[in-house]
Amino acid sequence: MAKEKEREKERNMFVGVVWSCAAELKILLTALLFLCSLATVLQFLPSRLSISPSDFRLCLSKLSSEAPPPPSLPPPPVPSPPSLEQDQILDGGIVKRAFNPYGAAAYAFIQMGTYRGGLDTFAVVGLASKPLHVYGKPQYQCEWVPDSGNQSLFTDGYKIYPDWGYGRVYTVVVVNCTFPEPVGADGSGGKLILHSWTNGGFDRDVNATEKIEALREAPGSLNVSVFKSPPQFDYLYCGSSLYGNLSPQRVREWIAYHVRLFGPKSHFVIHDAGGIHPGVLEVLKPWMEKGYVTLQDIREQERFDGYYHNQFLVVNDCLHRYRFMAKWMFFFDVDEYVYVPPKSTIKSVLDSLSDYTQFTIEQMPMSNKLCLAEDAGKTYRKWGFEKLVFKDVKKGIRRDRKYAVQPRNVFATGVHMSQNVAGKTTHKTEGRIKYFHYHGTIADRREPCRQLVNVTHLTVEGIPYELDSTLRDAAQSVKRFELKTIGSRLQRTRQ
Numbered sequence: 333m334a335k336e337k338e339r340e341k342e343r344n345m346f347v348g349v350v351w352s353c354a355a356e357l358k359i360l361l362t363a364l365l366f367l368c369s370l371a372t373v374l375q376f377l378p379s380r381l382s383i384s385p386s387d388f389r390l391c392l393s394k395l396s397s398e399a400p401p402p403p404s405l406p407p408p409p410v411p412s413p414p415s416l417e418q419d420q421i422l423d424g425g426i427v428k429r430a431f432n433p434y435g436a437a438a439y440a441f442i443q444m445g446t447y448r449g450g451l452d453t454f455a456v457v458g459l460a461s462k463p464l465h466v467y468g469k470p471q472y473q474c475e476w477v478p479d480s481g482n483q484s485l486f487t488d489g490y491k492i493y494p495d496w497g498y499g500r501v502y503t504v505v506v507v508n509c510t511f512p513e514p515v516g517a518d519g520s521g522g523k524l525i526l527h528s529w530t531n532g533g534f535d536r537d538v539n540a541t542e543k544i545e546a547l548r549e550a551p552g553s554l555n556v557s558v559f560k561s562p563p564q565f566d567y568l569y570c571g572s573s574l575y576g577n578l579s580p581q582r583v584r585e586w587i588a589y590h591v592r593l594f595g596p597k598s599h600f601v602i603h604d605a606g607g608i609h610p611g612v613l614e615v616l617k618p619w620m621e622k623g624y625v626t627l628q629d630i631r632e633q634e635r636f637d638g639y640y641h642n643q644f645l646v647v648n649d650c651l652h653r654y655r656f657m658a659k660w661m662f663f664f665d666v667d668e669y670v671y672v673p674p675k676s677t678i679k680s681v682l683d684s685l686s687d688y689t690q691f692t693i694e695q696m697p698m699s700n701k702l703c704l705a706e707d708a709g710k711t712y713r714k715w716g717f718e719k720l721v722f723k724d725v726k727k728g729i730r731r732d733r734k735y736a737v738q739p740r741n742v743f744a745t746g747v748h749m750s751q752n753v754a755g756k757t758t759h760k761t762e763g764r765i766k767y768f769h770y771h772g773t774i775a776d777r778r779e780p781c782r783q784l785v786n787v788t789h790l791t792v793e794g795i796p797y798e799l800d801s802t803l804r805d806a807a808q809s810v811k812r813f814e815l816k817t818i819g820s821r822l823q824r825t826r827q
């Protein structure tokens with residue numbers, strides 16, 4: 333009874349809220365209607381009138397853009413349009429039409445990071461307007477301004493497009509600035525300025541230029557031995573953008589497996605595009621505290637529409653940021669598990685590939701729902717790579733590869749391989765190294781096992797599968813390794 337009354341009260345309150353909103357809505361709508369009709373009427377007034385309709389429309393659009401308090405963003409650097417042109421009647425009655433531009437729809441350049449690649453060379457990693465780069469020929473020039481007050485040095489910036497044409501509004505650009513001689517090599521400090529020109533691609537009458545302070549090097553901050561010394565890490569993982577509702581348990585399994593595989597001289601750079609919610613952070617924390625993981629919050633990139641949460645941007649930033657800190661850099665995803673056969677180690681395999689700047693790795697696609705009948709009733713206690721043991725063996729399908737590079741010989745990078753390397757690339761790595769891919773398991777918070785079977789070969793929905801327990805067999809030692817390294821704090825992690 334009391335409950336009933338409460339509900340009644342709630343309903344009344346709800347209706348009240350709707351009503352008071354409705355009143356405000358009505359005022360708003362009336363005001364809008366009035367403004368719109370005014371704008372429409374003004375369109376038809378003779379243009380002799382002292383306010384032209386376009387002036388008014390401009391004012392309206394200004395009004396509407398000023399109406400909500402701007403969220404503390406700096407106003408975009410919009411080039412001011414040339415003064416308003418009018419249509420003209422030429423001799424012979426020809427109507428010369430005017431074209432009046434307003435605003436700019438994409439930034440010329442969005443800088444993410446600038447890194448030294450040696451005494452005379454830099455990489456500026458960023459996004460740029462894709463149509464400008466696809467249909468125009470924008471130019472870059474790099475200027476080194478020494479703090480000493482000595483004259484600047486200039487060089488042309490060389491553009492690298494690492495995203496295979498996948499960009500959207502924005503495309504990834506790595507500008508390589510290589511000077512004819514070392515700059516700031518004595519550690520006296522200076523700054524790198526990147527000049528960009530739209531060079532006709534934005535407006536043939538306007539060579540819009542930007543002056544970007546790409547890097548500031550404080551006096552005494554340059555450590556030249558970094559470029560020659562052996563790297564701090566043997567293996568560094570550059571992850572691409574993580575987003576969505578990731579499973580903490582799957583991430584826990586992945587990181588434990590790979591820290592064990594790559595060993596004490598390894599490091600993992602994880603890029604959080606919104607996927608590292610508190611549950612996932614919880615499983616990364618122990619490894620961050622041990623110095624194995626660096627988390628980069630890249631959520632802001634979401635403002636700029638590029639390919640797949642700007643994954644090509646972040647892997648290029650990662651390459652240049654950590655280029656001198658690792659002997660080998662790996663590029664693959666958190667639903668993929670790199671594997672080297674027993675009797676070899678990751679070190680012995682990579683030593684055998686040391687003549688190559690780059691090698692690619694073959695994929696073993698695994699089912700994300702088939703499990704073993706013997707696990708019935710205890711699947712929830714088993715790890716993902718322990719219970720998902722059926723390999724898709726369909727022939728004649730081109731499957732994605734993943735890859736690793738020796739980063740000092742790499743100038744830009746992709747997701748499946750790099751096309752900007754010095755030195756050799758090999759794809760002949762079968763039998764030496766491979767990766768197991770558990771597609772669609774990382775962002776699934778439910779139990780993955782949907783079908784329990786007690787056979788070693790079967791066909792489901794036209795796809796032949798066979799039992800492959802390679803990673804299942806490693807599960808116990810990975811669990812022991814985790815317990816030994818970070819203790820029991822992740823034992824209660826949820827899917």
Ligand SMILES: *[C@@H]1O[C@H](CO)[C@@H](O)[C@H](O)[C@H]1NC(C)=O
Nearest residue numbers: 448449453454455508510743
């Ligand atoms: C820029 O390109 C040159 C020539 O390909 C290369 O030697 C240099 O390492 C590159 N610089 C960076 C920072 O990638």
Ligand SMILES: *[C@@H]1O[C@H](CO)[C@@H](O)[C@H](O)[C@H]1NC(C)=O
Nearest residue numbers: 478479480481482483518520
């Ligand atoms: C400045 O330029 C002069 C003349 O080229 C040179 O002798 C001097 O070493 C330069 N100073 C620095 C700090 O680079």
Ligand SMILES: *[C@@H]1O[C@H](CO)[C@@H](O)[C@H](O)[C@H]1NC(C)=O
Nearest residue numbers: 471529530531532536539540
């Ligand atoms: C724009 O300016 C740059 C730098 O001065 C120059 O190289 C380029 O030719 C100019 N482009 C046009 C279309 O004027």
Ligand SMILES: *[C@@H]1O[C@H](CO)[C@@H](O)[C@H](O)[C@H]1NC(C)=O
Nearest residue numbers: 555556557558559561562564
């Ligand atoms: C300079 O870099 C080397 C090699 O990475 C390192 O051993 C040394 O400690 C660094 N020096 C300073 C002053 O940071």
Ligand SMILES: *[C@@H]1O[C@H](CO)[C@@H](O)[C@H](O)[C@H]1NC(C)=O
Nearest residue numbers: 704705706708784785786787
């Ligand atoms: C396989 O499973 C089915 C049903 O679960 C059962 O009837 C059959 O006896 C099992 N076969 C073997 C070889 O375990």
